[in-house]
Amino acid sequence: MKLSFHLFKYELLFALANKGILLSTSFFIILILIVGIGFGQIGESSEKTLLAIIWIAISLSSLLSIKTMFQEDFDDGNLDLYILSNTSIETIIFIKSIVHWITTNLPIITLIPLISFPLGITIYHSILICLVMLLSTPALSFISTIGAALTLGEKGGNLLISIFILPTFLPIIIFGMKISLLITTSNYDIMAHLILFALSLICIAITPFITSLIIKIHYT
Amino acid sequence: MIKFRKNILEFANPNNFLSIANKIIPFFLILTIIILSLGLVWGLFFTPEDYRQGSSVKIIFIHVPTAFLAINIYFMMLLASIIWLIRRHHVSLIAAKSAALIGLIMTLSAILTGAIWGKPIWGTYWAWDPRLTSFAILLMFYLGYLSIWQTMKFSDKIGDLSSWLCIVGSIFALLSRYAVFFWDQGLHQGPSLSLDKEENIDNVFYFPLIICIIGFVLLFLTLLLIRIKTEIQKRKINILLNARDG
Amino acid sequence: MLDFGKYTFEVLISYAGTFSLVSIVIVSTYLDAKKVKRDLKNLNTDNLNDK
Numbered sequence: 224m225k226l227s228f229h230l231f232k233y234e235l236l237f238a239l240a241n242k243g244i245l246l247s248t249s250f251f252i253i254l255i256l257i258v259g260i261g262f263g264q265i266g267e268s269s270e271k272t273l274l275a276i277i278w279i280a281i282s283l284s285s286l287l288s289i290k291t292m293f294q295e296d297f298d299d300g301n302l303d304l305y306i307l308s309n310t311s312i313e314t315i316i317f318i319k320s321i322v323h324w325i326t327t328n329l330p331i332i333t334l335i336p337l338i339s340f341p342l343g344i345t346i347y348h349s350i351l352i353c354l355v356m357l358l359s360t361p362a363l364s365f366i367s368t369i370g371a372a373l374t375l376g377e378k379g380g381n382l383l384i385s386i387f388i389l390p391t392f393l394p395i396i397i398f399g400m401k402i403s404l405l406i407t408t409s410n411y412d413i414m415a416h417l418i419l420f421a422l423s424l425i426c427i428a429i430t431p432f433i434t435s436l437i438i439k440i441h442y443t
Numbered sequence: 444m445i446k447f448r449k450n451i452l453e454f455a456n457p458n459n460f461l462s463i464a465n466k467i468i469p470f471f472l473i474l475t476i477i478i479l480s481l482g483l484v485w486g487l488f489f490t491p492e493d494y495r496q497g498s499s500v501k502i503i504f505i506h507v508p509t510a511f512l513a514i515n516i517y518f519m520m521l522l523a524s525i526i527w528l529i530r531r532h533h534v535s536l537i538a539a540k541s542a543a544l545i546g547l548i549m550t551l552s553a554i555l556t557g558a559i560w561g562k563p564i565w566g567t568y569w570a571w572d573p574r575l576t577s578f579a580i581l582l583m584f585y586l587g588y589l590s591i592w593q594t595m596k597f598s599d600k601i602g603d604l605s606s607w608l609c610i611v612g613s614i615f616a617l618l619s620r621y622a623v624f625f626w627d628q629g630l631h632q633g634p635s636l637s638l639d640k641e642e643n644i645d646n647v648f649y650f651p652l653i654i655c656i657i658g659f660v661l662l663f664l665t666l667l668l669i670r671i672k673t674e675i676q677k678r679k680i681n682i683l684l685n686a687r688d689g
Numbered sequence: 690m691l692d693f694g695k696y697t698f699e700v701l702i703s704y705a706g707t708f709s710l711v712s713i714v715i716v717s718t719y720l721d722a723k724k725v726k727r728d729l730k731n732l733n734t735d736n737l738n739d740k
Contacts (some may be wrong), residue, residue, distance in 0.1 A: 563695075
């Protein structure tokens, strides 16, 4: 337990030192503005399109730094030590995904009220959407570890990760989009929320095990 | 039963597979040509027009078999991947690899014929109807599975990775399918073909459709056998080259 | 002969489209098989020449 805490602290400090937060938030803002401006030119800037842009932007930016998650440890041999050590590799994957979520998705989510207010979503709605995202985006970080594990040691794996992992974001995106729409039209559907959170929890519970199995393939 | 079990295990040995495949491929080829042409010609020329859909109903004879195959080939790939991960039978892995391209093409043709049929009947080529969306999802997972084989060289490690990708992909494909079906049932009618239901579609369309489905399945099996055979021979060549060059 | 009333174009284009898509797989399978057969033959003759 103590070891996991230390690992968490180390990973977090490492990620903060890498300026990953700045990059992912800038990417998110640029993506939102570019798509918003593009839609603005054809006069299509309703709340609906903005919601879609936000969900797609958050899923794209959570894939940005995923490649380095295991690659650096794989290259310098830290991953070998982790596998040889007493700590289960699932715990390490869990910690790494949590850190990834804190450093990429969390800053973006806090930005959403700020950026969606000038684009036409009311503050109240955007805060509700933020709450939904807060509970569902951890799944995105956890799922994308599978892609990082699959392309371990592969040059130019970034494109491959997007090809493998973006389709698996679909359940979350579909439910998230629908719930955001229900929120903005004031049709509160508790069932949909519960299913989204259940999906997110299932992903969090299962993916560390799948990822560890895939990582072990590289060591046989 | 015991003989059957023995045969299945023998089939997993690449050499035995090759000798069996060499024997049955010509037979399958002839059968495919006969049944597929019979079904398609019957469907195209000797079926009446539907009173509502007119002659556009004839598209069903390729739309339904390709859609049926598109889903079931992915299912077959999943089973083959699981067998590879558990029993390490190389033929199983190669079968999954070889089936992927055929599955992709079947998905594309199902979407294409559906779109062409949808324009006059529903008034649109494409709508985000749940069933169409699930085919789009299937297409994405086929592309993902194919891209892992296209970018990396054949090895047991890549076999493991692709098998895991297939398993993860099918979990998420299923989840997405239910997510899409969560709110509405969409434009499609309920399943029009089933073995236990009383109300099937009319017999005039039913028999040629069944023949077409059998024909397409045979086509898939023939292509799959040839592709597996080619792949095994490719690996043999690689091994021979490595042995010769040291 | 190829006249199906109102929807002739749709029927024909969907049959032709599926046929061309499926023929992609058929042709690629055939070419692959042919290439491998030739390679195997070359390899065997090479081995004979070495000895």
